[in-house]
Amino acid sequence: MSLPPATEVLIVGAGPTGLTCALGLSKRGIPFVVIDAVAAGHNESRAVVVHSCTLETLGALDESLAQTISTDGIRSPTLTALDAKQPVLFRVQFDKLADRTKYPYCVLCPQHRVEKHLRQALIGHEVHWGRRVVSMQEVHDRYEVVFDSGEVITSRYVVGADGNNSTIRTLAGIRLLHPFTKVPLDPNSPKNVLSFVVADVLFENPLPEALPKDALTLIIGEAGVIIPLPVPAEEGDDAANPRRRIYFAVPDIPPSKPDVPYLQGLIEARQTHAPPAGGQPIPRITRVLDSGRFRTGLAPAETYVCSATSGTAHIVLAGDAAHRHGPGGGQGMNLGICDAAALAEAIAEHHGAMSCSTDSRKALEEGDIFSRYEQRRMAVAREVSFVAEEMAKVEKPEPGWAGWLRTNLLWLLLKIPAVNRMAAWRLSGMKYV
Ligand SMILES: Cc1cc2nc3c(=O)[nH]c(=O)nc-3n(C[C@H](O)[C@H](O)[C@H](O)COP(=O)(O)OP(=O)(O)OC[C@H]3O[C@@H](n4cnc5c(N)ncnc54)[C@H](O)[C@@H]3O)c2cc1C
Incomplete structure (x- = not known):
C-alpha cells in the first residue's frame, strides 16, 4: 500500500x-x-x-x-494476593466499583x-x-x-x-x-533501567488450587513475587492445560529467550516457604510457548x-x-x-x-x-x-522483618473497606476517568 x-x-x-x-x-x-x-x-x-x-x-x-x-x-473481578504461607493475603475488589463503571473487573x-x-x-x-x-x-x-x-x-x-x-x-x-x-x-544507561522477564508457559497439571483459571492471582513471598496470569487460549492450545503468562523483575540481564530451567529457577528462588515448610506448592513449568525480556525504568x-x-x-x-x-x-x-x-x-x-x-x-x-x-x-x-x-x-524480595511487616501491613490495610475501595479505584484507573 x-x-x-x-x-x-x-x-x-x-x-x-x-x-x-x-x-x-x-x-x-x-x-x-x-x-x-x-x-x-x-x-x-x-x-x-x-x-x-x-x-x-x-x-x-x-x-x-x-x-x-x-x-x-478473562474477566477478573478481583486481584488476589496469596502469601507464601497464608491462603489469602489480600483481595482488591474491582467488583465493588459497580456503581462507578459498566466494567467492574479487569480483563486479562x-x-x-x-x-x-x-x-x-x-x-x-x-x-x-x-x-x-x-x-x-x-x-x-x-x-x-x-x-x-x-x-x-x-x-x-x-x-x-x-x-x-x-x-x-x-x-x-x-x-x-x-x-x-x-x-x-x-x-x-544500566542504572536507569530495570530488567523484566515475561513468558507464556504451560504448567504441570493440575495447578495448585490456590491459582484459579479465571482470576488475577499473585503469590507474594519474602524472596519476591510470582505472577502467573491466566490468559485466553491461542489457536492450537490444549483447552485442558491453559497457558499462563508469568512476569519477573530480575536483578541481572536475563537471557533474550528465557527457557524452562531459567524460569523454573526464578519460581523456586521465590517460593522459599514451599511444602514441607508450610507454604503453597511450587508450580512446575513443562513448556515455554513464548518468552522475552524487556528493560525499562521510570x-x-x-x-x-x-x-x-x-x-x-x-x-x-x-x-x-x-x-x-x-x-x-x-x-x-x-x-x-x-x-x-x-x-x-x-x-x-x-x-x-x-x-x-x-x-x-x-x-x-x-x-x-x-x-x-x-x-x-x-x-x-x-x-x-x-x-x-x-x-x-x-514485587521486590524483602527478607526478614521488613518483609514480614510489609506483608502484614498490606493484609491489615486492605481489610479496611475504604482502603480496599481506594486501591481498586486507583489500580482500575477509574480515578482518572
Ligand atoms: C516484552 C514486553 C513486556 C511488557 N509487559 C508489560 C506488562 O506486563 N504490563 C505493562 O503495563 N506493560 C508492559 N509492557 C509495556 C507495554 O507493552 C507498553 O506500555 C505498551 O506497549 C505501550 O504502547 P505504545 O503503543 O505506547 O508503544 P508500543 O507498544 O511500544 O508501540 C510502538 C510502536 O511504534 C513502532 N515504532 C518504533 N519506532 C518507530 C519508528 N522509528 N518508525 C515507525 N514506527 C516505529 C514500533 O514498531 C511499535 O509497533 C511490556 C513491554 C514489552 C516490550
Missing part, C-alpha cells in the same frame, strides 16, 4: 497508543495516516491487564470494541489481541507497515517526515506513539528527565508537545513515547490508550479551531489545547507511575 504525499495527522506507531489515536480521529472524521516500522502486527508476550478505565475510554469511542475485548479476555487480554481488535475497529483504514521514520524537518507550515524506504509524507500534526525508544521524541529534541531531580536521563518526557516555528504544525507524544515506567500493576498499555483517546480529542479540537474564526486561531497560538492535554495527561502519568513503582516495591 503506497503512502499518500500528505495528510493532516501522521501517527507514528501502531501499538495500542497509535491505534487508539487513529480510532479517535476516525470517529471524528479527521484525515490521518498510521504507520509502523515493523512488517506486521506482533503476537509477542507483553502487557495483558486491561483495566476498567481503558474499557470505559474505548467504550466511549466504540461500545462494541470494549465489549469485544471484555468477552475475548494479551496486548496483541487488544491491538488486533483495535485494528478491526478501524473500519476503512489500514496500517502502513514497514515504514520506519528516520528524519523529520519543518517545511513551510508542515512537518516533512522521511522513512527508511525513502518515502516522504508531510503532515500538520505528528503523533509520536512510537514507544519507549521513540524516534519522534528524539528527533523533536525532547529529553527524558529524572522524575524527581528533573536532571536529563540517559535512557539506555522516565517521563520533559514535555509532550513541540510546535514548529511557524506555530501551525505540532508534534505531540503519547503512550510509552511520553513516559516510561515499570510493569507493576499492569499500567503501561492502559495509560497509553487513555493518553491516545485524549490526544485524538485535542487534535480534533485544534483542527476544528484552525478552520474557524480569527479568535479561535488566536487561542491556538497561545497553545491552549495541547498544553491542556499535556497538563492533564502528565498529571495522570505521574500518579500512575507512582502506583507502578509502589507495586514494583511489593
Whole structure:
C-alpha cells in the first residue's frame, strides 16, 4: 500500500497508543495516516491487564470494541494476593466499583489481541507497515517526515506513539528527565533501567488450587513475587492445560529467550516457604510457548508537545513515547490508550479551531489545547507511575522483618473497606476517568 504525499495527522506507531489515536480521529472524521516500522502486527508476550478505565475510554469511542475485548479476555473481578504461607493475603475488589463503571473487573487480554481488535475497529483504514521514520524537518507550515524506504509524507500534526525508544521524541529534541531531580536521563544507561522477564508457559497439571483459571492471582513471598496470569487460549492450545503468562523483575540481564530451567529457577528462588515448610506448592513449568525480556525504568518526557516555528504544525507524544515506567500493576498499555483517546480529542479540537474564526486561531497560538492535554495527561502519568513503582516495591524480595511487616501491613490495610475501595479505584484507573 503506497503512502499518500500528505495528510493532516501522521501517527507514528501502531501499538495500542497509535491505534487508539487513529480510532479517535476516525470517529471524528479527521484525515490521518498510521504507520509502523515493523512488517506486521506482533503476537509477542507483553502487557495483558486491561483495566476498567481503558474499557470505559474505548467504550466511549466504540461500545462494541470494549465489549469485544471484555468477552475475548478473562474477566477478573478481583486481584488476589496469596502469601507464601497464608491462603489469602489480600483481595482488591474491582467488583465493588459497580456503581462507578459498566466494567467492574479487569480483563486479562494479551496486548496483541487488544491491538488486533483495535485494528478491526478501524473500519476503512489500514496500517502502513514497514515504514520506519528516520528524519523529520519543518517545511513551510508542515512537518516533512522521511522513512527508511525513502518515502516522504508531510503532515500538520505528528503523533509520536512510537514507544519507549521513540524516534519522534528524539528527533523533536525532547529529553527524558529524572522524575524527581528533573536532571536529563540517559535512557539506555544500566542504572536507569530495570530488567523484566515475561513468558507464556504451560504448567504441570493440575495447578495448585490456590491459582484459579479465571482470576488475577499473585503469590507474594519474602524472596519476591510470582505472577502467573491466566490468559485466553491461542489457536492450537490444549483447552485442558491453559497457558499462563508469568512476569519477573530480575536483578541481572536475563537471557533474550528465557527457557524452562531459567524460569523454573526464578519460581523456586521465590517460593522459599514451599511444602514441607508450610507454604503453597511450587508450580512446575513443562513448556515455554513464548518468552522475552524487556528493560525499562521510570522516565517521563520533559514535555509532550513541540510546535514548529511557524506555530501551525505540532508534534505531540503519547503512550510509552511520553513516559516510561515499570510493569507493576499492569499500567503501561492502559495509560497509553487513555493518553491516545485524549490526544485524538485535542487534535480534533485544534483542527476544528484552525478552520474557524480569527479568535479561535488566536487561542491556538497561545497553545491552549495541547498544553491542556499535556497538563492533564502528565498529571495522570505521574500518579500512575507512582502506583507502578509502589507495586514494583511489593514485587521486590524483602527478607526478614521488613518483609514480614510489609506483608502484614498490606493484609491489615486492605481489610479496611475504604482502603480496599481506594486501591481498586486507583489500580482500575477509574480515578482518572
Ligand atoms: C516484552 C514486553 C513486556 C511488557 N509487559 C508489560 C506488562 O506486563 N504490563 C505493562 O503495563 N506493560 C508492559 N509492557 C509495556 C507495554 O507493552 C507498553 O506500555 C505498551 O506497549 C505501550 O504502547 P505504545 O503503543 O505506547 O508503544 P508500543 O507498544 O511500544 O508501540 C510502538 C510502536 O511504534 C513502532 N515504532 C518504533 N519506532 C518507530 C519508528 N522509528 N518508525 C515507525 N514506527 C516505529 C514500533 O514498531 C511499535 O509497533 C511490556 C513491554 C514489552 C516490550
